[in-house]
Amino acid sequence: MSTHDDNAPKEAKRRGFLKAGGVAGLAAALGAASGGTQAAAKPSHAPDARDPMAAAEPFFGEHQGGIVTPQQSHAYVATFDLKTEKRDELVQLLRDWTAAAAKLTRGAALEDYGQTGDDAVPADSGEALGIGPAGLTITFGFGPGIFTHEGKDRYGLAARRPAALVDLPRFNGDQLLPEKSGGDLFVQACANDTQVAFHAVRQLAKMGYGILQMRWGQAGFMSSARGQTPRNLMGFKDGTNNPSTQDRSLMNQFVWARDEGSAWMNGGTYTVVRRIRITLEHWDRMERGFQEQVVGRHKLSGAPIGKQHEHDPVDLTATDKDGNPQIPENSHVRLSNAASNNGAQILRRAYSYNDSTNFYIERWPPWRQETEYDAGLLFIAHQRDPRTGFIPINEKLSKLDMMNQFTTHVGSGIFACPPGAREGSFIGAGLFEV
Amino acid sequence: MSTHDDNAPKEAKRRGFLKAGGVAGLAAALGAASGGTQAAAKPSHAPDARDPMAAAEPFFGEHQGGIVTPQQSHAYVATFDLKTEKRDELVQLLRDWTAAAAKLTRGAALEDYGQTGDDAVPADSGEALGIGPAGLTITFGFGPGIFTHEGKDRYGLAARRPAALVDLPRFNGDQLLPEKSGGDLFVQACANDTQVAFHAVRQLAKMGYGILQMRWGQAGFMSSARGQTPRNLMGFKDGTNNPSTQDRSLMNQFVWARDEGSAWMNGGTYTVVRRIRITLEHWDRMERGFQEQVVGRHKLSGAPIGKQHEHDPVDLTATDKDGNPQIPENSHVRLSNAASNNGAQILRRAYSYNDSTNFYIERWPPWRQETEYDAGLLFIAHQRDPRTGFIPINEKLSKLDMMNQFTTHVGSGIFACPPGAREGSFIGAGLFEV
Numbered sequence: 001m002s003t004h005d006d007n008a009p010k011e012a013k014r015r016g017f018l019k020a021g022g023v024a025g026l027a028a029a030l031g032a033a034s035g036g037t038q039a040a041a042k043p044s045h046a047p048d049a050r051d052p053m054a055a056a057e058p059f060f061g062e063h064q065g066g067i068v069t070p071q072q073s074h075a076y077v078a079t080f081d082l083k084t085e086k087r088d089e090l091v092q093l094l095r096d097w098t099a100a101a102a103k104l105t106r107g108a109a110l111e112d113y114g115q116t117g118d119d120a121v122p123a124d125s126g127e128a129l130g131i132g133p134a135g136l137t138i139t140f141g142f143g144p145g146i147f148t149h150e151g152k153d154r155y156g157l158a159a160r161r162p163a164a165l166v167d168l169p170r171f172n173g174d175q176l177l178p179e180k181s182g183g184d185l186f187v188q189a190c191a192n193d194t195q196v197a198f199h200a201v202r203q204l205a206k207m208g209y210g211i212l213q214m215r216w217g218q219a220g221f222m223s224s225a226r227g228q229t230p231r232n233l234m235g236f237k238d239g240t241n242n243p244s245t246q247d248r249s250l251m252n253q254f255v256w257a258r259d260e261g262s263a264w265m266n267g268g269t270y271t272v273v274r275r276i277r278i279t280l281e282h283w284d285r286m287e288r289g290f291q292e293q294v295v296g297r298h299k300l301s302g303a304p305i306g307k308q309h310e311h312d313p314v315d316l317t318a319t320d321k322d323g324n325p326q327i328p329e330n331s332h333v334r335l336s337n338a339a340s341n342n343g344a345q346i347l348r349r350a351y352s353y354n355d356s357t358n359f360y361i362e363r364w365p366p367w368r369q370e371t372e373y374d375a376g377l378l379f380i381a382h383q384r385d386p387r388t389g390f391i392p393i394n395e396k397l398s399k400l401d402m403m404n405q406f407t408t409h410v411g412s413g414i415f416a417c418p419p420g421a422r423e424g425s426f427i428g429a430g431l432f433e434v
Numbered sequence: 435m436s437t438h439d440d441n442a443p444k445e446a447k448r449r450g451f452l453k454a455g456g457v458a459g460l461a462a463a464l465g466a467a468s469g470g471t472q473a474a475a476k477p478s479h480a481p482d483a484r485d486p487m488a489a490a491e492p493f494f495g496e497h498q499g500g501i502v503t504p505q506q507s508h509a510y511v512a513t514f515d516l517k518t519e520k521r522d523e524l525v526q527l528l529r530d531w532t533a534a535a536a537k538l539t540r541g542a543a544l545e546d547y548g549q550t551g552d553d554a555v556p557a558d559s560g561e562a563l564g565i566g567p568a569g570l571t572i573t574f575g576f577g578p579g580i581f582t583h584e585g586k587d588r589y590g591l592a593a594r595r596p597a598a599l600v601d602l603p604r605f606n607g608d609q610l611l612p613e614k615s616g617g618d619l620f621v622q623a624c625a626n627d628t629q630v631a632f633h634a635v636r637q638l639a640k641m642g643y644g645i646l647q648m649r650w651g652q653a654g655f656m657s658s659a660r661g662q663t664p665r666n667l668m669g670f671k672d673g674t675n676n677p678s679t680q681d682r683s684l685m686n687q688f689v690w691a692r693d694e695g696s697a698w699m700n701g702g703t704y705t706v707v708r709r710i711r712i713t714l715e716h717w718d719r720m721e722r723g724f725q726e727q728v729v730g731r732h733k734l735s736g737a738p739i740g741k742q743h744e745h746d747p748v749d750l751t752a753t754d755k756d757g758n759p760q761i762p763e764n765s766h767v768r769l770s771n772a773a774s775n776n777g778a779q780i781l782r783r784a785y786s787y788n789d790s791t792n793f794y795i796e797r798w799p800p801w802r803q804e805t806e807y808d809a810g811l812l813f814i815a816h817q818r819d820p821r822t823g824f825i826p827i828n829e830k831l832s833k834l835d836m837m838n839q840f841t842t843h844v845g846s847g848i849f850a851c852p853p854g855a856r857e858g859s860f861i862g863a864g865l866f867e868v
Contacts, residue, residue, distance in 0.1 A: 053658050078791075118723025125718045126669030126733055131658045179793045179805060195657030195665075198788060198809075206718050214805045217791040223629030224487050224565045231629075235560030284559045284640050289552025299560055354632060355789040355808075357512075357651040359613045371613060371648045374789070375632075 052192035053132035059102040061420040064427070065137030067255065067269055067382050068245035068347070071222065072135045072190040075351045076197040077273060077378065078217040079143065079183020079413055080208060087155040089211055090146075091432055096207055097140065098426035104200045107133040125206070128199035134191040138200055140427045141186035141271050141415030149184070160431055162262040164270055164385045165416045171398035173409065180275050180411030183215040188271070188380065194221065216411065218275060220351025220378035229302060229310065233352050233375055234283055234406075236295050237302035240310055241337070243345050254345045257384050264430030267419030269382045272346075272390040275353070275411030278376035282366065283406045294402040296333030304333065316340070330402045336393055346381040346389040353378045376407065386414060486626035487566035493536040495854040498861070499571030501689065501703055501816050502679035502781070505656065506569045506624040509785045510631040511707060511812065512651040513577065513617020513847055514642060521589040523645055524580075525866055530641055531574065532860035538634045541567040559640070562633035568625040572634055574861045575620035575705050575849030583618070594865055596696040598704055598819045599850045605832035607843065614709050614845030617649040622705070622814065628655065650845065652709060654785025654812035663736060663744065667786050667809055668717055668840075670729050671736035674744055675771070677779050688779045691818050698864030701853030703816040706780075706824040709787070709845030712810035716800065717840045728836040730767030738767065750774070764836045770827055780815040780823040787812045810841065820848060 052073070057065045084090060103109060108131065112124035147153070147161035189200040198219065205214055222230045232238040243250045252258070257265045283291070292298055292305060302310035306318055306326035316339055318326040327334045338345050355374040362368050383389035398404065418428045486507070491499045518524060537543060542565065546558035581587070581595035623634040632653065639648055656664045666672040677684045686692070691699045717725070726732055726739060736744035740752055740760035750773055752760040761768045772779050789808040796802050817823035832838065852862045 053660065076788075118726070119721050121719055122722050127657070127665045127667055129665065129669070129734070130660060130662055132660070134658070179791075193658045194655055194788065195667075195786070198667075202714065202718060202807075205715070209719070214791065216805060217807065219788045219790050221628055223561070224568070224627045226487065226564060226566070228564055231561045231563065233561055233629075233632075235563070280636065281639070284636060285555055285643070287553050288556050292552070300563070352629070353790070354510075354628065354653045356653050356787070357613075357648065371650060373636075373651065 051132075053134045055135040055192065056107070056133040057105055057135055057137050059105045059138070059421075060423045062267055063256065064139045064268070064417055064420045065105070066139035066188050066190050067349070067417070068251055069135075069137050069190070070245070071349055072137070072192050072197075073222050073224075074192065074194040074197045075188065075190045075220040075378065075380075076194075076201045076217060077186075077188045077220065077380070078201045078205065079187070079215045079415075080185045080205070080212040081145065081182075081215045082149075082154070082184045082212050084211045085154045087432075090155055091426075093208055093211055094140075094428055095426045097204055098421055100203060100207060101138040101140075101200070101427075102423075104203060105133060105136045105138060107131070107136075108196075108199060125199065125202055127202075128193075128196050131193055131196055134193040134196040136189065136191040136196055136200060138204075139186075139188040139190075139271075139417055141188075141417035142428065142431070143182060143184045143186060143413065143415050145182070145184035157431065160262060160264065162257075162265050162270075162416055164257065164261050164265075164387060165414065166387060166391070168272070168386075168412060168414050169391065169395075171394055171409065173398055173404055174412070175408050175410055176412050177410050180216050180218075181413060183413055183415075185212065186271065186273075186413065186415040186417070194219065218353060218378050218411070219355075220353045222351055232350075232377060233278055233280060233354075234291070234295075236291075236297060236299055237310060238350065239348060240297075240302055241314065241333075242348055245347070250345075251347075254384055254389070255347045255382055261385075264428075264433070265416055265418060266430075269384065269417050270386050270389075271415045271417050272379075272381045272383070272386055273411070273413045273415075274377075274379040274409050276377040276379050277374065277408045277410050279362075279406050279408075280373045280375060293328050293331060294406075296327045296331030305331075314339075328402070330400050332397070332401050332403045335396050335401050341393050341396065342388075344388055344393060346383040346393065349380045349382060351378045351380070352376070382417070485566075487568045489569040489626065490541070490567040491539055491569055491571050493539045493572070493855075494857045496701055497690065498573045498702070498851055498854045499539070500573035500622050500624050501783070501851070502685055503569075503571050503624070504679070505783055506571070506626050506631075507656050507658075508626065508628040508631045509622065509624045509654040509812065509814075510628075510635045510651060511620075511622045511654065511814070512635045512639065513621070513649045513849075514619045514639070514646040515579065515616075515649050516583075516588070516618045516646050518645045519588045521866075524589055525860075527642055527645055528574075528862050529860045531638055532855055534637060534641060535572040535574075535634070535861075536857075538637060539567060539570045539572060541565070541570075542630075542633065559633065559636055561636075562627075562630050565627055565630055568627040568630040570623065570625040570630055570634060572638075573620075573622040573624075573705075573851055575622075575851040576862065576865070577616060577618045577620060577847065577849050579616070579618035591865065594696060594698065596691075596699050596704075596850055598691065598695050598699075598821060599848065600821060600825070602706070602820075602846060602848050603825065603829075605828055605843065607832055607838055608846070609842050609844055610846050611844050614650050614652075615847060617847055617849075619646065620705065620707075620847065620849040620851070628653065652787060652812050652845070653789075654787045656785055666784075666811060667712055667714060667788075668725070668729075670725075670731060670733055671744060672784065673782060674731075674736055675748065675767075676782055679781070684779075685781075688818055688823070689781050689816055695819075698862075698867070699850060699852060700864075703818065703851050704820050704823075705849045705851050706813075706815050706817070706820055707845070707847040707849075708811075708813040708843050710811040710813050711808065711842045711844050713796075713840050713842075714807045714809060727762050727765060728840075730761045730765030739765075748773075762836070764834050766831070766835050766837045769830050769835050775827050775830065776822075778822055778827060780817040780827065783814045783816060785812045785814070786810070816851070 108128035189197040191197040229237040358374040542562035623631040625631040663671040738748045792808045
């Protein structure tokens with residue numbers, strides 16, 4: 001994460017000026033941010049590499065943040081359905097969101113809060129004041145509904161829909177809930193503090209009042225890991241075999257869209273989100289050996305079955321003394337491995353989620369009616385093209401993966417995340433260029 | 435939080451021995467813990483005051499942890515309904531839970547995980563391995579159902595029900611959901627990592643398989659606050675006027691039960707839990723001045739209205755130039771203040787909760803049907819006697835508090851949390867003494 005150490009006094013002066021002048025209405029404040037002066041473009045908190053709350057990520061750039069950015073500990077992901085049919089209102093919303101996001105990634109701003117007099121709704125709701133930028137990134141995406149909605153081309157964008165933004169097919173075992181799926185606009189906020197991530201989405205949602213309606217939101221987290229690969233709620237290390245975000249050529253090959261499709265998506269990516277509930281009660285009662293056969297890795301070390309170390313290469317040809325594959329045919333690791341999928345790779349950026357409990361009626365063995373954990377995986381995958389990425393991989397997994405006994409996909413979405421915005425421009429500007 | 439710095443080598447030796455010997459089945463491991471040797475009673479991670487994951491809280495003692503313990507950043511609270519009718523099974527469960535809790539508070543134990551061979555269900559589900567104790571406390575309580583259940587005295591305990599463990603009355607505006615309320619047994623796990631807190635409850639729940647059924651679970655968090663009072667989801671500092679846990683005489687007066695009632699509760703406390711949903715969308719659209727009138731404090735500073743500093747005393751008699759009370763009659767701060775409640779005080783230990791979103795049909799203005807945040811406050815209050823604590827305070831609040839426009843109590847529970855256990859004994863032992 002980037003930090004800045006040369007602007008604290010300048011920043012303090014700027015804040016003092018704004019406070020003294022009392023100019024902090026929403027329009028004024030956002031104008032100052034999107035105007036893009038050097039001072040405004042820098043984080044408003046003193047840097048401290050040991051303090052994850054002080055970390056600040058740049059908003060503007062070639063690519064959006066939150067894709068190859070080292071993964072922050074918390075996320076809040078939301079989608080919105082557009083209610084307006086006016087192209088201009090959509091463009092203005094994206095301009096406003098861009099300015100707000102640039103600002104939010106520098107930390108909740110005191111001048112947005114409460115210098116406007118008692119009778120005004122403050123631009124900022126205040127619950128993230130004083131925490132710091134916390135490494136916040138905000139990533140925006142467009143769902144299929146922005147191009148065509150119930151057969152209607154609301155914004156004159158139908159012809160610009162990228163071929164790669166397909167409607168996801170129905171996968172085997174899908175139990176998708178409409179209130180946890182889809183959406184015209186996608187916002188992924190990631191930060192090192194849960195309240196900072198949620199705050200960002202609340203701010204953006206509020207700004208869209210009257211133009212859009214929230215469709216679903218989802219909070220996620222990663223456990224602490226002391227520098228190791230974090231364990232997901234199944235107790236296994238998750239993300240070991242992810243392509244390295246440090247490897248530009250890998251990212252160019254598998255993550256960043258280029259000029260093969262819609263030019264406005266050059267430098268963007270396609271994002272698939274799945275809310276995957278895990279029946280943890282059931283999983284917790286399974287033998288260790290069986291769990292490892294399901295995953296294809298040893299639980300403690302994270303090593304592929306038969307290997308010693310987490311990062312030992314996955315050898316799909318290795319056999320045991322009886323000639324059986326060491327990594328089982330129906331294990332998650334084998335089925336999702338690039339070698340099983342014509343070399344396909346996706347960049348997973350998943351979080352665990354924990355929405356407490358619900359009373360469920362399970363229609364899958366073991367049949368039961370009871371209070372269960374409403375917890376699992378907020379699966380997020382970024383990729384250059386879902387037609388060669390998530391879709392074929394999940395076609396295979398949904399039919400064959402032993403893990404399906406414990407997982408249910410209850411939410412789903414696919415989004416075209418455009419490239420990063422230049423200062424002075426806005427997110428997705430290329431889509432609207434005539 | 436307490437830390438220990440003298441036992442790391444001893445602890446490492448003990449773990450090495452257990453690993454080498456391969457004795458790590460659940461019974462053996464728990465036996466070692468409850469045996470209460472000095473080595474076993476100490477945390478298994480190197481201490482580091484700057485590392486909240488290395489902090490360890492003692493489990494055994496005069497009082498249970500998690501009551502006056504400085505508040506950790508995360509919580510997972512759960513209740514369970516007992517299915518067994520056998521007193522012995524209940525006692526054995528409490529013995530097992532005590533031993534497990536003593537162990538868990540020293541950090542997820544490697545020897546509980548996976549040294550038992552492939553064909554065994556590991557004692558530990560593994561997802562908290564390597565994180566550290568993270569300041570974990572586990573607090574146990576007894577709900578009314580342990581004394582009488584559907585008119586039946588299942589365990590011969592009916593006569594020992596403390597008078598202070600009343601059934602909560604129905605409060606004005608209550609919208610309680612059965613699947614978020616009640617419970618025979620209460621577990622409050624608090625830690626500096628969300629996965630550590632949840633892991634503790636998962637472990638305890640798994641141990642009760644066949645004897646009990648989870649009734650509800652609830653995850654909670656506090657935002658980072660850089661040493662300041664944390665802000666709740668309404669953006670206000672929360673907890674400013676809480677009685678100081680450093681003040682033993684205050685705690686003895688308001689928190690710890692003494693010999694005024696059931697002797698087995700001497701040194702325990704009574705805990706009320708309320709799941710309070712907050713309509714954040716609605717709140718976020720209110721003027722700042724109105725929000726402050728509702729709360730009775732300034733939002734930015736946290737000071738009582740008319741004062742400058744957060745910790746300035748609340749003066750309920752102060753009037754403005756027109757002779758009106760500075761702190762409004764129906765504000766939350768006035769109505770909940772000790773001076774408005776015959777001096778009553780409770781120790782709030784609340785967390786925010788964020789269970790993402792749900793589709794709601796709102797039957798309260800502004801009427802609407804839409805996806806809304808399923809977020810709010812996991813209110814937890816510890817007190818010496820709810821009849822002079824939470825109940826009269828909430829009777830008043832539920833009728834008069836302006837904040838009720840934005841809050842709905844959807845879950846509720848009341849529990850008798852016994853004193854701490856001595857090593858070699860178990861939680862609630864006094865209740866079962868003949």
